[in-house]
Amino acid sequence: MTLLLCMHHFWYSPHTNASTPGMRQFGSSISILNVDEVWIQPYDWIVVTGSPMVPKHSNSSGSALWRFIAISPTNVHVEGYDVEYITWQQAMHWKQDGHHSLRTVVLFEQCPHSPNIVTFGNIYKYYDSIATCATQLAKSFPGAALVFLAPTIPFRGRNNTTLQVDQRDQMQDKSARELELLHWYLTQNFFVRQKGLLVANNRRALLYYSTLMGDNIKTFHEQDSHLRHKDSCKNGFKDDKLQTRTLRDLDLQINQIASSIEQKTSNASNFRNTSTFARLVAHQHKNLFVVTQSLHSQCAKHYLTRKYDAQCHPPSSLTHPILVTGLGGAGTHYAARQLRMQGWRVLHEDLDSDGAVSWIYAANDWSVQLDYPYGALPPGESSFLKPRYGHVIHLVRDPLDQISSFTAHSNKSYNFVLRTMELYLHPQAGRDNDTEHAVERFQKSRADQWDCHRGGNCHLEFAALSWLHWNRFVHSFADATFRVDQVQALQTHLCQIASAAVFNSTLPLHRLMKTRRYCEIKDCPSANEGAQVNSFQLSMEKVGFNLLDRAFGVCALNEALFRRSAVHKRHRKYTWDDIRSMDAHLGQDIRADAAKYGFNVD
Known part of the structure; x- marks a missing residue:
């Protein structure tokens, strides 16, 4: 396969975020250089558009500052550049060979277990395979920026027939939507988000890029007021003359295409309303494609959860109507028992046809990159996208009772909570002093637990922090909140949402209709x-x-x-004085949140 170097190169002026060593944050200006020129600072991100590339740049000793490694089922040739071809198996052993200095890794279209032909029928299976590959790449190449060159979707129509030109035109908008979803889908993996991932489409030059601080990508400024391209890409441009265009003219053209996209996409209402979005523009065949972060901004809050959102997730056979969740010790076992006795098909720490009652299912183990302490599903039934739950109910318990109970949980539970809270308290825009302090407290209190017995005083601080922040995490995406003493009201609520008049018909909650007879x-x-x-x-x-x-x-x-029998081991019943003597400020925060949840803390 021959890939001609036919693209614009973007130079970013990044600076290091002090709170996140080694990560880069985009500056306030983007210069667009000539097609033959690339200026990349050492150890900054490299940006690839339509085809793979490396800069013709070396340091004073003559050695290249950047290396380009292509992982592809066939040999790759990039005109004018030296490309080293390796197989997928070699890539997985690359880290073991001591090559840690790679700055860019490109994954072409296919990887192990990918479908041979990508259609809309198997697109999510394809997404799963690419996401798995991206995760492995991020671990194998910890210092590299990841680039994925996505195929044009679909390659084939029904019955594997080649799409005609007019059919392809009809499918372009759906293809663009699928690529935008693929971009968001891939970047939810923590390792991928941490490294940065660029997704490009070879034919249409759609460019997607995300980093840990993705919401801080800036728009074009008129400080650099020229956009040039030459005739060096004979197959890429119809006009052989050097063209110069101001960014003001470019912005007008962007807005025109944005209006066209708004009319054709299902998330039109959110397209312009998103305050933080990237305008990374690729120019090919006189077409400009606008890349926004509207979908990413809308869906980012769900990357760590199992909550279903019709705008962000495709429905599947493992999209369930109900999840009742909270922190461990909230009374989920009691709630599951009561709901089962009233006919709701839910299980405790497991799935049934109506859903689950489980505190651990609040978090997405695929994103956390830790197995559930218990209740894990078989590998074939669990991924980033599944299972998900259409209606999430937050179950809360009196803080003193629940904190006391949580001190008797296992180390596996504590490790899962710690990892989830580290991610939850590390928003993409960076951490403020309060959240930075909370993460440090979590980590320190967990480190102090290693010699503790279950239910001991040394678990109190971690249990108190968990009650505060895990409940805030669940409350941030839950549809309703109930105290454990309100289980009867919870059942009434479920009976109400089982009515077709209450639900949005696009949500996968229709299966609750068959359960309505039990509401009687x-x-x-x-x-x-x-x-x-x-x-x-x-x-x-x-x-x-x-x-x-x-x-x-x-x-x-x-x-x-x-x-x-009882779920938890014996534990001491702690008091407000115990928590205040440990940390008065933490005690005040817990009391304030408890009052919001409806508990009497006087």
Whole structure:
């Protein structure tokens, strides 16, 4: 495959963010240079548009400041540049060979387990494979900027027939939308976000770029008022004459295309309303393509969660109606028992057809890059996009009771909370003093726990911090909040949202409609009456057979399923004085949040 160097190169004037060593933040100006010129400061990000490239630049000793490595199923030739071709297997062993100084890695279109032909029917399987590859690349090349050259989608129409020109024109807008979703989808992985990822489309020169401080990408300024290109790309430009255009003219043309995109995309209302978006423009065949961060800004809050958003996530068979969640020790076991007894098909720390009641499912283990301490799904049933939940209910418990209970959790639970909170408290715009201090407190309190026994005083600080920040995290994306003593009100709420008039029909919550018949149940039989259900029915229910045609069967079977012992080990009951003596400011924050949740803290 021959790839001609046919692109504009962008030079960014970055500066280092002091709070994030090694990361770069875009400056206030972007200069667009001639097509033959590239000026890149050592160790800054390299930007690639339509085709791979490396700068013809070396230091005083004559050695190249940048190396270009292409990972591709076929040999790659870039005119005018030296490119080293390696296989995927070689790439995965690159770190072991001691080559840590790579600055740029480009992944071409395919990687292991990718579909051979990409269509809209298997596009999300393709996304999963690319996201996995990007994660592995970010780990194998810790010092490199990642570049992914995406294919034009779709390559094929129905029955694998080649799309005609007019059909391709009709699909271009959908293809652009899919690429924008792919960009956001890939950048949710923490390792990819930390390194930076550029996604480019070979044919249409669509350019997407994201870094950890992505929201700080600046727009064009008129300080650099020229845009030039030459005739060196004979296949790329129809006009052989040198053209000069002011950025003011360029901005007008951008706005015209933005208006056209607004009319064709489903997120038109958010297109111009987003205050922080990047205008990175590629010029090819006299077409300008505007790249915004509107989708990224809208969906970024969900990257760490399992919340479903129709604008951000495709529906799937593992998109469930309900998630009841909070911090461990909030009473999720009790809530799951009560909901099951009323006919809702949910499980504690596991999935059923209506959803789950689980504190750990609030966080996305794919983004956290840690397995769930328990309740993990098989690899084929879990990814960044699945499972997700259409309606999230935040369950809260009295802070003193819950903090006391959380001191008896396991180290796996604490590690999962710590990692999630490190990411949650590290927003893309950088950390302020308060959040910086909170992360340090989390890390220090976790380090102090290693010699502790479960339920000991040495877990108190971490448990108190977890109650404060984990509940804020869940509250930030939950649809409703209930105290654990309001489970009956929670059930009423679920019955209300099960009505078609309440839901947006685009959400995957239609399955709740079949559960509405259980909303009529007023009282459950006693445990003695429930015991009359035979063991055969109970065993069939456990393996998924629906034998619950009557209210009596619903209550009796679920009562039997939840006849268990206490969940947590013994622990001490802590007081406000205990928390105040440990940290008065932390105690005040917890009391303030508890009052917002409706608890009496007087």
